[in-house]
Amino acid sequence: MADLRWRQELVERDGEGAAVAIRGRRQAGKSRLVEQYCVEAALPRLYFQASRGVGTAESLELFMAALRASDLPGAAALPSAGPRTWLEAFELLALAVPEDRVSVVVIDEIPWLFQQDSRLEGYLQTAWDRLLKRKPVLLLLVGSDIHMMEAFIGYDRPFYGRADPMVVKPLNPADTAELTGLGGVDALDAYLITGGFPALCRTWGDGSNALDFFAEQCRRATSPLFTIGEQMLDSEFPQPDQTRKVFSAIGSGERTFGNIAAHAGRGPHEPIKSGSLGPILNRLHDKHAIAFDQPLATRPGNGGKLYRVADSYLRLYLAMLAGAHEEVKRDRHAHALQMIKRRWESWRGRAIEPVVREALARASASDEFPWPEAVEVGGWWPRSFDPEVDLVGADRGPVARKIFYTGSIKWLGTPFDRHDLNSLRKSARSVPGASEDESGTVVVSRSGVADGVVADLVWGPEDVLAAWE
Template sequence: MRFVGRSAEFSRLDAELARVEKGQARFVVVRGRRQVGKSRLLTEWLRRRDRPHVYYQALDKPIHQELESFRDAVARSSLEPIAGIARTGVSWSSWDSALAVLEYIAAPGRHDGSPGVIVIDELPCILRNDPSFEATLQAAWDHQLQRAGLLLIVVGSDLAMMDALTSYGRPLYSRVDTELRVEPLNVCEAAELLDLGAREAFDTYLMTGGFPKVLAARAEHSTTSTFLNEAVADEAHPLVYTGQRMLDAEFPPSSSSRSVLGAIGHGERTFGHIRNRTGLSERSLVNSLNLLKEKRVIAAEDPQALRVVRRRTRYRVADPYLRFWLSFLAERVDDIARGRGDLVAADVEAGWQKYSGEAVEPLVRASIERILPDERFGAARYVGSYWGRDNHPQVDLIGTEKRSGSSRLSFVGSIKWRATKPFTARDVVQLGELAQHLPGWSESTARVGVSRLGFEPGADLDATLSPEDLIAAWR
C-alpha cells in the first residue's frame, strides 16, 4: 500500500540527520500506539534518505536469542565496517559487547563519510527480558556511541514504559535529544490514501481512525458499508482484532482501567455515571481515569466558557477507531466468531446516525482550530463546546480567544451531521435561542454552522463549513 503523509515526522528526522552530518551524535526516541505505523514511517524514511543503517526489530525473546537476532540484523545491514564484522559469525555474549562494536562506525573503513543510523525497534521487548539493558545503553552512549557520530533511534509502543524511559532518575535521563510521538494518520491523509471524497472519508475515519493496517483493509472496498460487512464476517479482520490487541497490551482485561474504559466506550460520560456502571470506589475510579488520561486513551473535557466551570467534566474515548470498537465490536466478537456478523452490521447501521453525529464533534472542533485565526470566526483561537447543568443549554461549538478567561465569546456554532437533511433555517433559529443563555454572548457573536449535507436557502450564518472545508484544514 502506498505511503502518504508524515511530512512533519520526516522533517523532524531530517533535522536530526542534518545535525549528525555536522558532527553531532543524536539520540531520538520514537513512540506511539501499536499499529500506528511507526515502523513503516522509519523504514520509508530510511529508504528515501538512503543512508547506511542498521534496523533491528526486537523479538521479546531471551537475551541470547535477542543478541543472535541483533547480530543477524547488523550483518544484513548497509553499515560498514560493522556489517562485515557481524558477517564473520562473531558471537556476542552480552549487550555490552554487542553495542561496543558500534563504535567502529567511526573507523577508517567508513570512507563514504555518510552518517550511520541505528534503529532499535520495540525497545520495551528487550527491557522486559533484560531490565539492565537501559543502563547498558546509557553507558554505551556515554562512552562509545556519541564518539561514533551516529543517529540512534529507539522505538516503542508501550507508552508508559517509553514515557518513564527519560524520566528523572532513570539511566537515560538527559541523554535523549528529542522525542517524536507518532499519531494515527489524520482524516485528510486517510482520504488521500484511499482516494475518498470528503463525506466518505469522514464516515471511514469514524470507523477506522487513522491506523494504517485497518485503512489498508478498507482500500479493497468501494463503500464503508461493504467494508463493514466483510470485516464483521471474520474475527481475524483488522477492524475486529486491532482494538483487542491494543488494549490487551496496555490494560489487562480484569483491570479497573479496562472496566472504566469500557463504561466510557458505552457512552457513560460523567464521573457519577461511570462510577455507577463500574461499581468502583471513588479513589479507584480517580486513579483509573488519571491513568487512562496519561496514556491518552481518553480525553477529559470541560465546558468552554469565559471562566473555569468545575464539576461538569465529561470523558470520551480519544481515538475514533477505539471509540467505534468499544461501542460496537468489543462485546460482539463471540457473535462474529459464530458466524453472526450480520447481527453486528445491522446494529452498526441502526445506530450509525446517532453515533456518527456525536463521534464527529471532537474531529470538527480540532479541524476548526487548525483553520484559526480566521476573520470569519472573530478573535477565536480555541474551540470547545458548552453544556450547562442538566445539559441545558448545550452548544456544539464555542470559540474563545483564550482557553479560559476571555472577556466574550467569539463565536457559537452547531454541527448537523445528518444523512438526509441539510442545515436548515430552523437550525439557525435554535442556535440563536441557545446562545442567548451563554455567559459572554452578544449580538456581535458570530454564528457558525457545520453540515454534512450543506445548507438550505435561508440558513443565515456568518460562517459555514462542509466536510470538504474540514478536510482542507488538515492539509
C-alpha cells in the same frame, strides 16, 4: 521521512552519532516509516524488534542474534561469548558499528525492554556517551507507550538531552481522504472509522462509503477492522484489570465520572470508589489513551469533565465492532452488519464533534476566518446537560476572556433548519460570556442548511476537510 534524512545528513556532516526517540500510538505507522527509511537510505543497519513478556536474558539473546545477522561491518567478528548485561550488549554493538561511514541502529518497542530491566536506561546512557556517540551512527529508539517514551527523555532520566523527540501521528482527515480516494462526508466517515491508521485506510475499497465498507469487512472474521482493535487492546491492557474495565466503559459511551464508575464497578450498586477511579483516569490520560473535554465559557462551569477514548477507531471498536466481531466469528454476518447499522448514525454524530472543533481551531489561522482570535474551540454544558452547546469559540480555555461564537453541529441526513437555529440561539444564551450582540453563530451541517437559515459561518463536510489542506 524528511526528518530522518535531515538527521542522517547531520551525522554525515559532523561525524558523530545522533539519537532519535520516536513515539506514537500503535498502528500509527512508526515501524513502517522506519523500515521504509532504512530501505531507502541503504546504509549498514541493525533492526531489533523487542519482545513483550520475555526476560532480560532472552531479550539479550534475541538482540545478539539480530546483531550477528545484521550487515553492520563488525558484526561478523564479534566474540562468541554472549553479554550478561545490556551494558555489555551495547559495548558489542559499538564494536560492530563502523567508524568510517554512517550506519543505522533501530530498537523497536524499547519500552518493553525498560519494563524488563530498570537499569537499561543507565546502561544505554553510559554506552552512548562513551562509545556510540563517537561514531557516525543514527540510533532510532521506537516505542508505542507514549507516556513511557516521553518520560524516557525527561529531564530527570539518564538519557535526558541525548535524543531528539519525534512523534508519528495517525493520518489526518485530509491525508485519509487522499489515501482512500474519498471526499466530503465519505472521507470523514473513513477517518472516524479508521482513526487515520494507515493499515486500516489501505483496506478501504475504491469509492466505498461507510456502510459498503462495513458490509465487506463483516464477511470475514480475520478482517483488520476487527483484529487490529483486538490486538491494540491486548497490547495496551494485557490484564483484564480495573483499568481495562474503565477504558472499556468509556469506549462503550459512558462520559461522566459517575457513569464510568457505575459501569466499571462490580455491579449496579457497587461503583468504583472515586479514590480509585481518579488515579486510573489520570493514568489513562497520561498514556494518551483517553481525552476529556471541559465546558468552555468565561466562568468555570459545574458540568464537569466528559471523557472519551482518544482515537476514534478504538472508540468505534469498543462501541460496536467488538460485538460485531463476535457475531462474525459465529458466521452471523448479517446480524453483525445490522448491529453496526443500528448504532452507526448516533455514534458518528457524537464522534465527529472533536474533529469539527479541531478543524475550527485550525481554521482560525486562516486570513478568511471571521474570528482569528478564536484559537480555543470546545462546547458548553451544565451539570444537568440541559442545554448542551456543541461549539464555543474563545481566546483560551477552559476559562475564557472572550467568547467569539457559539454554534451547533448537525451530522444527520436532514438539513439544519429554522427549528435547529432557534434552539441554538436559545441554548447559547446560557453560555457565560456569550452575547447575542457580540458573539457570532456557527452552523456545521452534514446535509447543508434549509431555506431561511442565516448564520455568520456555515460549514459542510468539505469545509471541515479543508482545515487540514
